[in-house]
Amino acid sequence: MQRIILEVDDTVGKAYQGFSKETKQQFNNTVSLMVKKALNDATFADYSKLLDDVGNEAIKNGLTPEILEALLADND
Structure with a gap:
């Protein structure tokens, strides 16, 4: 797995920082799938x-x- 940095607005950043470890992993997986789909489309x-x-x-x-x-x- 490779780490990347995404810039988001303050609201999203603060919400992400408040996520549990498990929720962050689910969020990361969702973003990864969205990027893969966009690249494939x-x-x-x-x-x-x-x-x-x-x-x-x-x-x-x-x-x-x-x-x-x-x-x-x-x-x-």
Whole structure:
């Protein structure tokens, strides 16, 4: 196992410091699995390009910020 350092906001850092040893291990395992999944899914550049492509296609099909806001409000 390799140790890395992650920067988090103060709230997360303080909460982590208060975890028990077992909870810290569970948290570490969860973060490790999330990073593995992200690495396996796609690179950030690929993901970013996919998001850009989807956004451009939506705009091309007439989606405006106002329509998007209305659609999102309907889901609340």
